[in-house]
Amino acid sequence: xxxxxxxxxxxxxxxxxxxxxxxxxxxxxxxxxxxxxxxxxxxxxxxxxxxxxxxxxxxxxxxxxxxxxxxxxxxxxxxxxxxxxxxxxxxxxxxxxxxxxxxxxxxxxxxxxxxxxxxxxxxxxxxxxxxxxxxxxxxxxxxxxxxxxxxxxxxxxxxxxxxxxxxxxxxxxxxxxxxxxxxxxxxxxxxxxxxxxxxxxxxxxxxxxxxxxxxxxxxxxxxxxxxxxxxxxxxxxxxxxxxxxxxxxxxxxxxx
Amino acid sequence: xxxxxxxxxxxxxxxxxxxxxxxxxxxxxxxxxxxxxxxxxxxxxxxxxxxxxxxxxxxxxxxxxxxxxxxxxxxxxxxxxxxxxxxxxxxxxxxxxxxxxxxxxxxxxxxxxxxxxxxxxxxxxxxxxxxxxxxxxxxxxxxxxxxxxxxxxxxxxxxxxxxxxxxxxxxxxxxxxxxxxxxxxxxxxxxxxxxxxxxxxxxxxxxxxxxxxxxxxxxxxxxxxxxxxxxxxxxxxxxxxxxxxxxxxxxxxxxxxxxxxx
Numbered sequence: 001x002x003x004x005x006x007x008x009x010x011x012x013x014x015x016x017x018x019x020x021x022x023x024x025x026x027x028x029x030x031x032x033x034x035x036x037x038x039x040x041x042x043x044x045x046x047x048x049x050x051x052x053x054x055x056x057x058x059x060x061x062x063x064x065x066x067x068x069x070x071x072x073x074x075x076x077x078x079x080x081x082x083x084x085x086x087x088x089x090x091x092x093x094x095x096x097x098x099x100x101x102x103x104x105x106x107x108x109x110x111x112x113x114x115x116x117x118x119x120x121x122x123x124x125x126x127x128x129x130x131x132x133x134x135x136x137x138x139x140x141x142x143x144x145x146x147x148x149x150x151x152x153x154x155x156x157x158x159x160x161x162x163x164x165x166x167x168x169x170x171x172x173x174x175x176x177x178x179x180x181x182x183x184x185x186x187x188x189x190x191x192x193x194x195x196x197x198x199x200x201x202x203x204x205x206x207x208x209x210x211x212x213x214x215x216x217x218x219x220x221x222x223x224x225x226x227x228x229x230x231x232x233x234x235x236x237x238x239x240x241x242x243x244x245x246x247x248x249x250x251x252x253x254x255x256x
Numbered sequence: 257x258x259x260x261x262x263x264x265x266x267x268x269x270x271x272x273x274x275x276x277x278x279x280x281x282x283x284x285x286x287x288x289x290x291x292x293x294x295x296x297x298x299x300x301x302x303x304x305x306x307x308x309x310x311x312x313x314x315x316x317x318x319x320x321x322x323x324x325x326x327x328x329x330x331x332x333x334x335x336x337x338x339x340x341x342x343x344x345x346x347x348x349x350x351x352x353x354x355x356x357x358x359x360x361x362x363x364x365x366x367x368x369x370x371x372x373x374x375x376x377x378x379x380x381x382x383x384x385x386x387x388x389x390x391x392x393x394x395x396x397x398x399x400x401x402x403x404x405x406x407x408x409x410x411x412x413x414x415x416x417x418x419x420x421x422x423x424x425x426x427x428x429x430x431x432x433x434x435x436x437x438x439x440x441x442x443x444x445x446x447x448x449x450x451x452x453x454x455x456x457x458x459x460x461x462x463x464x465x466x467x468x469x470x471x472x473x474x475x476x477x478x479x480x481x482x483x484x485x486x487x488x489x490x491x492x493x494x495x496x497x498x499x500x501x502x503x504x505x506x507x508x509x510x511x512x513x514x515x516x517x518x
Contacts, residue, residue: 080357081359114284121276122358
């Protein structure tokens, strides 16, 4: 793959429909019950992302920082191609692999090996590639001796390792990851960091959303700070973490 | 080319995901049960052998003569009902994949189709044995069996696509189809013969409005040596044509909004 991967976002705004229930004063328990059943929700469009522009070059590892509800996951879903921008444009050059949901597509009754095949096929790998996938994945996830155990019997930390190992096993140009990665233990985070760093040496892009500014600082070289759907900062990771810490110290704006 | 046909071609060229995941769903479902996949055989045995036999006795027919009519009707009806009722919720059920950027929605539609076909395949040995030993079956019917079944699948596919898109936007669709299929089993000639509702009578007209009737009849009637009404051919031709046009239009226009809906 000789092409240079890149992500270019220009003036991105996104409006999504939300279903809202009417606020009603509960006069009695009965009224509350009836209201819950019969009040039709209103469908309203809300601006989730507002006029965001940035561009990521080949080799960049970008940490997306922001408070809960600032729009981090939504931004990632735009980058995966799931949400179309309402305004503006998003250009991604290179193959994309998203890891927004770590337990996505797992079958808990099936064995580890079967789950590797399952997730592999979901990522669009062909039969020959799947066979090559098994060994390295088991090795990275440290689950070689459990290959024929049911997935159900694994701890959540082991599943996390397995999911990460599968998703990062195949070479992709642009990796988009949500904050679940912070849920692993220290040794996993260490390995995951090494793998993400190793991967970008092959000229790749990583976009990682996290609350964990220590992890982000270790993995990423650039930072993107979101606040209430607006881009507050995009640039060097250390400055981004400072900006983010500043946001955390200020109280949430009224109505936000 | 329409996005729908592009996606369909992609799903057919790379069938690994929807085939393997559907098969694994079924295989693991029975993995811990004692009888395993034998459970797959039980519903067809109970329906075809039990209800089919019982209704033959009720109607004072020779069971071997009347059971193929019921068996074919039941197997096809179950396929149609499984696919259509599951399609209503298939996109919502795969929202994780869709939000992760897996946007070839036909993969998920093929998953429901594959699962229903696996279930149908489990019932087939019983049905085939029955068809082979029953004197009611006309050998010439075997010739039209596959083309007719293919036509049913082609129609089922567009219905599944349309219902999946509508179901993703309006959860009401799932409730509606669920209710319809409970009634439809009685209103479609499966337990009773289409002869009871002749052309021109009110109940005959009602029966002929029902697409399920035509989809079952085109496969079943030749097997039993019964003539197919011209209306059935016309109905299915129109349904195939307009159905696919509708599906392509809806898919091209609305599949991009599915991530927002699910």
